[in-house]
Amino acid sequence: MNADRELDARGLNCPLPILKAKKALAEMSSGQTLKIIATDSGSVRDFQAFAKQTGNELIEQDTAGPEYVSVLRRR
Numbered sequence: 001m002n003a004d005r006e007l008d009a010r011g012l013n014c015p016l017p018i019l020k021a022k023k024a025l026a027e028m029s030s031g032q033t034l035k036i037i038a039t040d041s042g043s044v045r046d047f048q049a050f051a052k053q054t055g056n057e058l059i060e061q062d063t064a065g066p067e068y069v070s071v072l073r074r075r
Contacts, residue, residue, distance in 0.1 A: 003035035010039045017043045028074045036070045043068050
């Protein structure tokens, strides 16, 4: 999927991928998408919870080898 912005969170552990995603989303316009690439397996459920709590839409999650990809749409 092509996203409006991509965030490289490889090598970062919880809660850093969420904090960096929150900051990136704050700089984006409503409806834009953010693709986050992380290596922390906990990021999968973290981004599910983050989406529910913030109202941003989690539109995709995938695992590509050692990487976990999440795509969020800014509310």
